[in-house]
Amino acid sequence: MNPRHVLAIARLTLRDASRSRLLxxxxxxxxxxxxxxxxxxxxxxxxxxxxxxxxxYSMSTVLFLLTITTLWASCGAVAGDIAxxxxxxxxxxxxxxxxFWAGKWLGILSMxxxxxxxxxxxxxxxxxxxLSRLPPDSPExxxxxxxxxxxxxxxxxxxxxxxxxxxxxxxxxxxxxPAAKGQEPREMARQQVIRGSMIxxxxxxxxxxxxxxxxxxxxxxxxxxCIIQSSRPEGGFLSGVWRIRSLSGETxxxxxxxxxxxxxxxxxxxxxxxxxxxxxxxxxxxSGKAGHFMLAPRGEPPELLVPAGSFTPNLARALLSLLxxxxxxxxxxxxxxxLLSTPVSVFSGxxxxxxxxxxxxxxxxVSTGAVLETHHGEVVAPEGLNRIVLHILQLLDSVTxxxxxxxxxxxxxxxxxxxxxFALQAFAILAxxxxxxxxxxxxxxxxxxxxx
Amino acid sequence: xxxxRHNVIEAINLTRVFRDFWGRPKVRAVDxxxxxxxxxxxxxxxxxxGSGKSTTMKMILGLLRPTAGTLxxxxxxxxxxxxxxxxxxxxxxxxxxxxxxxxxILLFFASLCGIPPSARQEAVDSxxxxxxxxxxxxxxxxxxxxxxxxxxxLAQALLNDPDLILLDEPTSGLDPVACREVxxxxxxxxxxxxxxxxxxxxxxxxxxxCHRVAIxxxxxxxxxxxxPDLLHDTGRLQLTLTxxxxxxxxxxxxxxxxxxxxxxxxxxxxxxxxSFYVEVVSKRNAAP
Ligand SMILES: Nc1ncnc2c1ncn2[C@@H]1O[C@H](COP(=O)(O)OP(=O)(O)OP(=O)(O)O)[C@@H](O)[C@H]1O
Ligand SMILES: [Mg+2]
Numbered sequence: 001m002n003p004r005h006v007l008a009i010a011r012l013t014l015r016d017a018s019r020s021r022l023l024x025x026x027x028x029x030x031x032x033x034x035x036x037x038x039x040x041x042x043x044x045x046x047x048x049x050x051x052x053x054x055x056x057y058s059m060s061t062v063l064f065l066l067t068i069t070t071l072w073a074s075c076g077a078v079a080g081d082i083a084x085x086x087x088x089x090x091x092x093x094x095x096x097x098x099x100f101w102a103g104k105w106l107g108i109l110s111m112x113x114x115x116x117x118x119x120x121x122x123x124x125x126x127x128x129x130x131l132s133r134l135p136p137d138s139p140e141x142x143x144x145x146x147x148x149x150x151x152x153x154x155x156x157x158x159x160x161x162x163x164x165x166x167x168x169x170x171x172x173x174x175x176x177x178p179a180a181k182g183q184e185p186r187e188m189a190r191q192q193v194i195r196g197s198m199i200x201x202x203x204x205x206x207x208x209x210x211x212x213x214x215x216x217x218x219x220x221x222x223x224x225x226c227i228i229q230s231s232r233p234e235g236g237f238l239s240g241v242w243r244i245r246s247l248s249g250e251t252x253x254x255x256x257x258x259x260x261x262x263x264x265x266x267x268x269x270x271x272x273x274x275x276x277x278x279x280x281x282x283x284x285x286x287s288g289k290a291g292h293f294m295l296a297p298r299g300e301p302p303e304l305l306v307p308a309g310s311f312t313p314n315l316a317r318a319l320l321s322l323l324x325x326x327x328x329x330x331x332x333x334x335x336x337x338x339l340l341s342t343p344v345s346v347f348s349g350x351x352x353x354x355x356x357x358x359x360x361x362x363x364x365x366v367s368t369g370a371v372l373e374t375h376h377g378e379v380v381a382p383e384g385l386n387r388i389v390l391h392i393l394q395l396l397d398s399v400t401x402x403x404x405x406x407x408x409x410x411x412x413x414x415x416x417x418x419x420x421x422f423a424l425q426a427f428a429i430l431a432x433x434x435x436x437x438x439x440x441x442x443x444x445x446x447x448x449x450x451x452x
Numbered sequence: 453x454x455x456x457r458h459n460v461i462e463a464i465n466l467t468r469v470f471r472d473f474w475g476r477p478k479v480r481a482v483d484x485x486x487x488x489x490x491x492x493x494x495x496x497x498x499x500x501x502g503s504g505k506s507t508t509m510k511m512i513l514g515l516l517r518p519t520a521g522t523l524x525x526x527x528x529x530x531x532x533x534x535x536x537x538x539x540x541x542x543x544x545x546x547x548x549x550x551x552x553x554x555x556x557i558l559l560f561f562a563s564l565c566g567i568p569p570s571a572r573q574e575a576v577d578s579x580x581x582x583x584x585x586x587x588x589x590x591x592x593x594x595x596x597x598x599x600x601x602x603x604x605x606l607a608q609a610l611l612n613d614p615d616l617i618l619l620d621e622p623t624s625g626l627d628p629v630a631c632r633e634v635x636x637x638x639x640x641x642x643x644x645x646x647x648x649x650x651x652x653x654x655x656x657x658x659x660x661x662c663h664r665v666a667i668x669x670x671x672x673x674x675x676x677x678x679x680p681d682l683l684h685d686t687g688r689l690q691l692t693l694t695x696x697x698x699x700x701x702x703x704x705x706x707x708x709x710x711x712x713x714x715x716x717x718x719x720x721x722x723x724x725x726x727s728f729y730v731e732v733v734s735k736r737n738a739a740p
Contacts, residue, residue, distance in 0.1 A: 005564055008560055013551065016552060018549060086548065088513075088547060092540075092541035093536055093612075185594060450516050
């Protein structure tokens with residue numbers, strides 16, 4: 001491959017695309033989505049909810065728009081060049097087909113990377129603007145700083161020694177008897193153990209110990225998240241006190257009253273001295289009518305979200321992960337455009353993206369035999385044709401499953417850390433898909449293709 | 453000595469069959485031609501529509517692969533990318549990026565040809581002048597007339613100072629003056645030792661400039677050779693007299709008939725429309 005040719009073709013593609021109407025119209029749509037959506041969706045008119053809409057819905061729409069633009073532009077740039085015979089002139093020069101592929105890819109990608117950067121900057125600017133409008137020291141501002149414009153780590157409680165011991169014994173048993181492995185995967189066993197341990201009887205107390213808490217400044221706050229269910233359906237309200245104790249002995253208490261099953265989100269008041277471990281106890285103060293409290297009904301123990309970084313680099317890492325995704329989409333588009341006509345390549349590109357998006361969901365539907373996931377995780381065995389379909393879907397899902405976890409937007413909108421590891425993982429998975437799924441086959445097939 | 457050393461293009465039994473979706477043969481566009489284009493000189497490929505001229509050119513460029521036969525260009529397979537450094541190609545229609553200006557597109561092709569950045573602008577400027585597009589150099593190709601776009605097409609074919617120039621109908625869409633200029637340009641290139649292969653339907657133009665021609669019909673070569681040899685007619689002679697007083701003509705004709713026994717045909721040869729047009733237009737252009 002000749003980098004000079006690749007760059008020349010990329011520059012030309014970028015210039016040609018930027019002068020067509022595509023770029024201004026996408027830019028206009030992006031501005032519309034970013035500035036308009038927060039005012040359309042939020043009902044309360046509160047600054048924080050506008051910020052949330054910006055981070056969650058505007059960003060998702062931006063990603064959707066840019067995915068479409070990338071696919072459309074990359075298919076069109078290549079298939080259009082072939083259909084309008086412009087490619088004759090390029091290939092009559094000492095240019096390899098792989099140079100042409102790479103140049104087109106780079107050109108389209110840079111256009112969309114510029115659009116993504118523009119959208120990211122606009123979102124960032126809108127967030128800062130909204131933040132600056134909130135009165136200082138108002139609860140809204142604290143909320144924005146704690147829950148949205150931050151990068152938090154999610155900590156799980158350390159398990160009490162006797163439970164850890166039970167898990168180890170279980171794992172040992174599984175290792176000795178491999179037949180048991182298939183029926184009861186390790187993770188399932190582990191969660192059952194955890195679930196069993198998180199029952200709080202009337203007048204009882206539950207202690208959760210979080211260690212390795214990153215140091216954060218007193219102005220920042222940690223947040224505790226959990227869902228409490230009651231063992232009796234007609235239980236009524238659940239009430240109690242969360243008692244949080246730091247290593248230096250400082251204690252904070254927060255009383256709560258909740259309906260069962262409603263997510264609890266508790267902001268922990270700041271401590272004077274930073275502490276790298278916290279002991280959190282749930283003390284029941286209710287009448288006991290609700291029966292047992294059950295924490296972590298789905299096997300997820302109470303989560304402690306702790307500030308661990310600032311928002312701007314987090315946004316940058318999220319945008320970077322999105323860029324990797326666009327790299328892949330552009331590669332798919334260029335490859336399809338090299339082999340098919342514009343409408344056919346655009347159509348198959350969209351079909352492919354939809355399949356990538358939907359397989360996880362469809363696999364679940366087919367494997368459970370119902371559209372809604374059953375609450376208790378019961379699996380109805382599929383029969384006949386369904387079983388074959390299920391196998392195909394599971395195969396697809398093994399490819400697309402990891403992709404589904406690469407979406408940084410839910411993390412971003414929840415003020416969670418989009419870690420460098422996350423971005424790296426996104427890069428690694430998409431790089432493999434890019435190379436094996438799009439670039440290599442694309443260049444190879446295109447080199448062999450005749451251009452009558 | 454190996455004859456192919458002298459031939460820039462050497463095709464033996466070259467065949468191209470277009471197939472339909474199911475792989476069934478549809479058209480034999482080129483049907484077993486043997487073609488050798490010697491180095492230097494202008495070679496004309498003639499033939500009616502659909503006779504396989506453009507298909508042959510595309511095979512020479514490696515855009516299409518031959519169905520059968522061998523094709524070597526500069527003694528390499530036609531699909532070899534490196535030979536393109538020595539080839540310039542102007543397709544039968546001007547396929548260009550319509551949002552770019554003439555200068556931008558030529559700079560792009562210059563960088564693909566490997567012209568160093570410092571020399572690019574100069575090379576492009578001199579070619580733009582050569583094809584007469586100075587006034588339109590910063591306009592978008594999408595706004596160009598057909599002939600203007602053809603000129604850009606010609607300019608890009610000459611960017612890398614190629615040794616082999618393939619021109620598919622180079623004069624179509626050009627005005628007569630430009631046509632004349634293109635023909636002069638090709639003659640001067642050929643004088644510099646370049647090999648030029650032209651497809652065209654303009655027989656007068658081809659007769660003006662081609663040294664050798666081949667005529668294709670239904671994908672087969674039905675005549676080929678050097679132009680003077682093909683057109684040589686020993687039994688015919690043309691005599692041109694300027695300034696002959698009209699009253700002397702009958703006596704002259706009688707004399708010729710008595711001496712040779714053949715009756716001569718008198719034809720008042722006027723000027724050709726081409727030479728008249730060129731004169732008028734160049735006078736108008738020269739006027740301030
Ligand atoms: N892509 C193609 N698919 C099928 N048939 C084709 C294709 N390209 C050319 N042909 C056929 O091959 C034959 C030769 O076409 P070609 O374009 O080489 O003719 P040509 O001599 O250049 O004609 P013209 O003088 O009109 O330019 C024609 O019958 C044409 O229909
Ligand atoms: Mg033709």
